[in-house]
Amino acid sequence: MPQNNPNLSQELTELRQKIKASKTAFDSTIAAYKALLDAFHTFRNSIGIVHQIKYLKDLPRALEDIARVRSLPILHLVLDKSFFAHRVPEEITLVPTEILDVHLAQFSPTIHAPRLYLGNIYDIDHPDFFLSSKIPAQQGSCFIFALRHKYQQQKTIGILSGADPDPSRFAPDQATDFLEHFCDTLSCTLVTLLEHAQLEEMSVSDSLTGVHNRAYLERHAQRILDFASRKNLPAHLLFIDLNGFKKVNDTLGHEAGDLVLIAVARTIQAMVRKYDIFVRLGGDEFVIILPDTNEHKAYSFVQRLNYALRRIDVADISGVPTNITISTSIGMARYRNGMTLEELIRAADQAMYTQKHLSRGYSSDQDQDLPDSDLKANVS
Template identity: 30%
Template structure:
């Protein structure tokens, strides 16, 4: 072989070796970053923190333009958890919580990641209006053989995700994300079980007292209105005396559901004790809070509640309304006492009415 040909071959081999070393270093760096993210996912202390890592941290770490997450939420459980933790689940861009996985069913995904060119018709529902996507990776998330959602990656590089690319990293990420999601949800369920009133299904007093301090702190920090409602079912004792405690329980459950049905995501309702309920309305001025209270009162007054044995009862509620004094005590007691005092005036004034709206005394 001619010396010039040997030199050319050596240069070609040297170039191949450099390319292989460069790829090995890139893979090593990719694995290091993946391991760091993996440990952070496993160590996430809440569902909100876990979702933030997936949706906000993955994109800059791995240099892609879009990360989305679709999670099945048939009972609005995830939405409720995130609204309580983050106030608004929309604080997590790219998160979708559909009641069904129709958008995924149409793709006929199996248990392994799917890589390929972006198709607006096929993938538009998953990626929304994200611009400039050329290739996508869809990572099915499943537990015990059941599809629970999908992690979506989108890149402007058409060659980034193609059908011939390896999926080892993506398969591992999907498996870890699925396990972490199930673990986070189970932890939230355990926490909520200890903070939920067993009879009515709304929060209990312990949760409310904890939430109240958080909302007061937020309201004062951002100079936002915070309203508190105390609600009491009128003439509740005769319901138990005449129809039995099972009928009384049915009334409590129905009233709790009707109150909850008139509130926004981010509002809080709890059973305070006996036939009393309490509600927090963040970022709600007095006039709007009175409208909510009147809506709750009217909704309950308009219903006849089935309590078993073919019996239906008409019940009403009295409501006391108080507004947080932004310059007052950091404790919850003044706000609750003001709402309770307003409730007392509503009861004394004839029941089935809303009383209050002035600021809580300092």
């Protein structure tokens, strides 16, 4: 039998320990690599979701998908109201700039901008502002990132925050390169979508009054009329023309005329429903489409509209003493199956001119201020 060699036994023991340590280190490296690979795939999928957002109205669904991909119980977006008001769905939280600044002040100075915070949820003031009312009751960790304007880095357009009941998931010493890049991508996408929305608004908005223009009417009216036809619902189109508007321009000046048009547009805008279509065709002509409105309701609306427009104080608006008042000729046409938009406008326009000619003291080659008279809308 070979004699026991103490030195050889010691060497074998040390070798086994080194092999075990190497295996442990290798396993740790493999685990870290897999974790990094998983994080990269999660990041890539999240970025892909952001790149697929085409309109601001798609934000809620995109956030849900991102939260699912990242296994986040809470993902909350807060946007600056001054940028995004009336442009995002109601599911997205909007706050005034000053409120946003007040809540961000607790993170100043921001050393790792755009990263504002990683750590315990309950170590920040007003966590519900950043994470909504769904914050974990007992413990949890969160991240809070500022979303910067891609052209004006000093401006914060919003905040993206996420939370998890696991208090160690978002630790202060955690590397956040992927998350930072994701938030930068989201910020740039939001600004791009905002620009597209603004361009869309400009293309379908009247530059003087701010209400929709003819392009908007042509883009959306036929869809409403087709729906009325399919569901057998009544719909009416009103063609509104201001009587004697030339006298306003000639007597008070074009600036006063513009102010009167703005006042008229705002008065009408305040009276129409959200699903009505109201546009300025041009000059002193306006059109309203009233879906799901029978003749009686349409006529009642015309009477109320005419009364409201007569109450506009031209002297007060223009700042010039005058006894000129606003009166209108309003033609009303009912939509009938198969009519095109142009045919419906033409019918209401003809009804408007019929009413205008019936008004006292008016002829087609005359453009003078008309006396107030009872409205008689012709139904085509």
